[in-house]
Amino acid sequence: MGRKYLLAVLLMLPVIGCEQGVAPAADFNSPEGAVVVFQNACRAGDFDSAMGCMDFNSAAGAVVDDYNSSNQGRFYPSSVSSFVAQKMEESFRREVSNRHAPAMSGSTSSYPEKESRADGTVVVTELRSHANGGTSVHHYQTCRTYSGWRIAAILD
Numbered sequence: 001m002g003r004k005y006l007l008a009v010l011l012m013l014p015v016i017g018c019e020q021g022v023a024p025a026a027d028f029n030s031p032e033g034a035v036v037v038f039q040n041a042c043r044a045g046d047f048d049s050a051m052g053c054m055d056f057n058s059a060a061g062a063v064v065d066d067y068n069s070s071n072q073g074r075f076y077p078s079s080v081s082s083f084v085a086q087k088m089e090e091s092f093r094r095e096v097s098n099r100h101a102p103a104m105s106g107s108t109s110s111y112p113e114k115e116s117r118a119d120g121t122v123v124v125t126e127l128r129s130h131a132n133g134g135t136s137v138h139h140y141q142t143c144r145t146y147s148g149w150r151i152a153a154i155l156d
Contacts, residue, residue: 028053028147029148031124031140031142032111032124034053034149035124035142038054039126054152055145055151057081058150060082060084064076064081064084105131108128109126110129112125120144121143123141123142126138139156140153140154
């Protein structure tokens with residue numbers, strides 16, 4: 001009887017505590033968690049929540065730093081980062097609403113690998129299985145912020 005009870009409990013774990021219509025809990029404790037929260041929001045068409053998974057300030061700071069280090073004699077002040085972040089967010093909103101939500105409908109994801117980089121970011125690889133039987137691979141550059149892990153860039 002012990003084994004049957006254990007098997008029944010293990011089979012019930014995905015169902016316990018899940019009510020229909022309840023959003024999954026946000027998990028920004030890991031790079032993969034940030035990607036999962038982002039994808040769940042996109043699948044649900046909740047673009048405001050998807051945007052909350054992004055860190056445009058870190059991404060914009062990196063762009064300005066890269067520009068400043070590669071252009072001798074011409075530097076942008078750090079205040080330009082906020083303008084760049086705003087433009088990146090506007091562009092990304094258009095991209096997410098036009099491309100990600102339709103492409104993710106009915107798909108499932110797994111995360112076979114991640115790569116830690118010298119700058120402290122982590123690139124998460126997603127393997128997405130589509131409803132039509134196809135698969136695709138996507139890479140997300142994540143960064144640790146004061147409020148947990150966030151996505152700094154979608155690399156493809």
